[in-house]
Each structure stands twice: as structure tokens, then as C-alpha cells.
Amino acid sequence: MGTTSLKLPEDLKQTIQQFAEQDRVSAHAFMLRTLQDEVRRRQQRAEFVADAMAAAAEIDAGGPVYDAEDVFDWLHARIRARGTDEVVPEPVPVRGRGSKPKKKAA
Incomplete structure (x- = not known):
């Protein structure tokens, strides 16, 4: 697993810490989960758009x-x-x- 350093504004860092405490996880675990969720959301959106484009092409081809x-x-x-x-x-x-x-x- 690679290591990445993030420089966060203090207010964001504090907010992340508050959410992490609410979820009873470390700030690191919270940030990792948040990044994974966003990547998954963007992948799903890209798949959705690709499926929509394929459906439109099928209709244009007489589907x-x-x-x-x-x-x-x-x-x-x-x-x-x-x-x-x-x-x-x-x-x-x-x-x-x-x-x-x-x-x-x-």
C-alpha cells in the first residue's frame, strides 16, 4: 500500500476528526473510507453514462x-x-x- 501525505486546512482537519469520532474510527480510516466511497460513486456514474450512451446508440440503430x-x-x-x-x-x-x-x- 502506498503512502500519501495530505495538507489539510485546520478547519477541515477538525471536521474530519469530529466525524471520525462520531463513527468511532480514526481520522485516517474516515478519510480512506470517504475516498473509497467517492471513487466508487464516480465509477458507478461512469458506468451509468456508458450504459446510457450504448442504449442511445442502440435506439439510433433501430433498436x-x-x-x-x-x-x-x-x-x-x-x-x-x-x-x-x-x-x-x-x-x-x-x-x-x-x-x-x-x-x-x-
Whole structure:
């Protein structure tokens, strides 16, 4: 494990010490945990953005697009069906692969 020195403003150092005492850990353990949490948060955000960009690219390439109301209905049905043998069919896309036929204007 590497060693890093930090020069902290006195008020920040005191605040860290107070939080560490509340958590019953050393200031070092508190700072290490805080840094680990921030790194994990940033990694999760980067993965989220990458997944969103991939989903957008899939839609742009003709992938399926669903009506939000259909998705919410499907989620609620899945929740109600938890622990049962009920099979909940997935919503049908409104655009893209396997989409519903377009309704004609009246």
C-alpha cells in the first residue's frame, strides 16, 4: 500500500476528526473510507453514462423503443407476480424490432 501525505486546512482537519469520532474510527480510516466511497460513486456514474450512451446508440440503430406507460404497467405486473408462477409478458415496442403496428388516424 502506498503512502500519501495530505495538507489539510485546520478547519477541515477538525471536521474530519469530529466525524471520525462520531463513527468511532480514526481520522485516517474516515478519510480512506470517504475516498473509497467517492471513487466508487464516480465509477458507478461512469458506468451509468456508458450504459446510457450504448442504449442511445442502440435506439439510433433501430433498436426497440417502449411507451413509458407500457413499461410501468409491466413493472407493476412483475411486482404483483413476484413469488407466483404467473408469467408477465414483456411490453411490445412502439418502434424498432418487433414493434406494434402503427395505428391509423381516424
